[in-house]
Amino acid sequence: MSSDRIAPQALPMTTFYAEHVHSHIHTDHQQTLQKYRNRIQAELAKFGISENQLHDKTILDVGSGWQAIVFQELGCRQVYHLDINRKHVEFLNHYITENQIDNIKSEQVDISQSLGSAKHIDLAFIAGVYHHLQNREDFIKNLLPNMTANSDILFRVYRSGTWSRWLVSALRIATIDRLTPAQLLVAYRLLHPYGLDNQFVGDMIDDLLTPQWLAFHPREFIADAEQLKLQCQCSAEPFAIDFSSQDENFRVKWHITDYVDLDCLHQPLATGQAHVAEIFDTSPEIIDLRRQLIDLLKSLHDHADRDAALVIVSLYFLVRKHTNIDVFNGQILHATPNRNLAAWRIEHLRKSVIHFRDWLSQ
Ligand SMILES: C[S@@+](CC[C@H](N)C(=O)[O-])C[C@H]1O[C@@H](n2cnc3c(N)ncnc32)[C@H](O)[C@@H]1O
Numbered sequence: 001m002s003s004d005r006i007a008p009q010a011l012p013m014t015t016f017y018a019e020h021v022h023s024h025i026h027t028d029h030q031q032t033l034q035k036y037r038n039r040i041q042a043e044l045a046k047f048g049i050s051e052n053q054l055h056d057k058t059i060l061d062v063g064s065g066w067q068a069i070v071f072q073e074l075g076c077r078q079v080y081h082l083d084i085n086r087k088h089v090e091f092l093n094h095y096i097t098e099n100q101i102d103n104i105k106s107e108q109v110d111i112s113q114s115l116g117s118a119k120h121i122d123l124a125f126i127a128g129v130y131h132h133l134q135n136r137e138d139f140i141k142n143l144l145p146n147m148t149a150n151s152d153i154l155f156r157v158y159r160s161g162t163w164s165r166w167l168v169s170a171l172r173i174a175t176i177d178r179l180t181p182a183q184l185l186v187a188y189r190l191l192h193p194y195g196l197d198n199q200f201v202g203d204m205i206d207d208l209l210t211p212q213w214l215a216f217h218p219r220e221f222i223a224d225a226e227q228l229k230l231q232c233q234c235s236a237e238p239f240a241i242d243f244s245s246q247d248e249n250f251r252v253k254w255h256i257t258d259y260v261d262l263d264c265l266h267q268p269l270a271t272g273q274a275h276v277a278e279i280f281d282t283s284p285e286i287i288d289l290r291r292q293l294i295d296l297l298k299s300l301h302d303h304a305d306r307d308a309a310l311v312i313v314s315l316y317f318l319v320r321k322h323t324n325i326d327v328f329n330g331q332i333l334h335a336t337p338n339r340n341l342a343a344w345r346i347e348h349l350r351k352s353v354i355h356f357r358d359w360l361s362q
Helices: 017-025 029-046 066-073 086-098 134-146 163-174 182-189 199-209 218-228 261-265 282-302 305-316 342-360
Strands: 058-062 078-083 104-108 123-125 147-158 231-233 249-256
Touching: 017 086, 017 199, 029 066, 029 078, 029 123, 058 066, 066 078, 066 086, 066 104, 066 123, 078 086, 086 104, 123 134, 134 218, 134 342, 163 199, 163 282, 163 305, 163 342, 182 199, 182 305, 199 305, 218 231, 218 249, 218 261, 282 305, 282 342, 305 342
Parallel strands: 058 078, 058 123, 078 104, 123 147
Antiparallel strands: 147 249, 231 249
16 A cells, blocks of 8 residues: 555656657667658548658658658658657757758757747648647647648547547546556566567557647537638548547648638637547446546555556556467467457456456455
8 A cells, every 4th residue: 555655747748758658669760660651651641642742842740750751751842850859859860960861950849839940831740749739729829820821730639539548548547647657567567478569568658658648529620720710621530439440540631721810819729728528428338437447546546556557557458459479379369350349348348447446455
């Protein structure tokens, strides 16, 4: 029991992704580069943007730096890369020097405060970033005046009401401000001493410990585009809750035809306010399951960090795919698709909650 321990602060965003997430996921540089090439090709294709259209365009990229490398490979005229994390900027600047690239500019900034030297942007690629910003309205205020006429902003954001986002939004109650990446790793190693799924581990630390985490409904981006008088393209389905195999992210394109009147920002943005849609509990069954889960997670505060980490990591195996190894036969296990996925997930979360509640009360 350790209810009187001092809770650690949430990890700062300035030293989170490079140090605790990407250090696990980006271990093989060639593989990482190929992953980002595939990702950008797929994301552009979703909006019918061909790679040829990027020639002579100015791009804004925010994140690890790998996307900037791919945009440069694709023949963009100028790539501005920004990130709050110094290590991402150092990595990219090192790459630029080594490869004698002169049309990527990488700067360490908080994009809610400044866009550095980025300007005359034709395409802003905001993938996996918006839901991590503390101040989204200030970012939009910085971004819009720096977009050219006939430019696009592509967002890829966490989708509220999908299984993984719904479950993570609850699990974070017991992790943020409490557990450390090292404690999660120890628990993972106890449960999986034989294999290490680096992607899973990086995603787990990201989901459970990133200092800022939000999930959105597409309608919020559609409402903001209307308020800003921008054209909006979003083919995401409008469901409130769907625990089947729905994509945990959705995409939105805002198109800027001409000058954006920033007076429109005098009204708060739907995606900018403190409260954004995380959960839309629709059925009594799901409301009840969430209540039981939250009770369990709150009760973890009365238990040792190691027990809490073990319960959380065990539950996290319900969040996303893990490459499992059958150590007896020395094989990687492959699951066949489950046609009743949503029901299966709900049932197994319920069973797990009961199991851990009983274990903790022993
Ligand atoms: C999920 S990660 C990267 C996603 C990106 N698509 C990639 O792989 O390059 C989110 C990134 O946003 C950065 N970030 C978070 N808040 C920021 C802020 N206020 N200003 C600039 N960068 C920020 C983090 O440092 C991190 O690199």
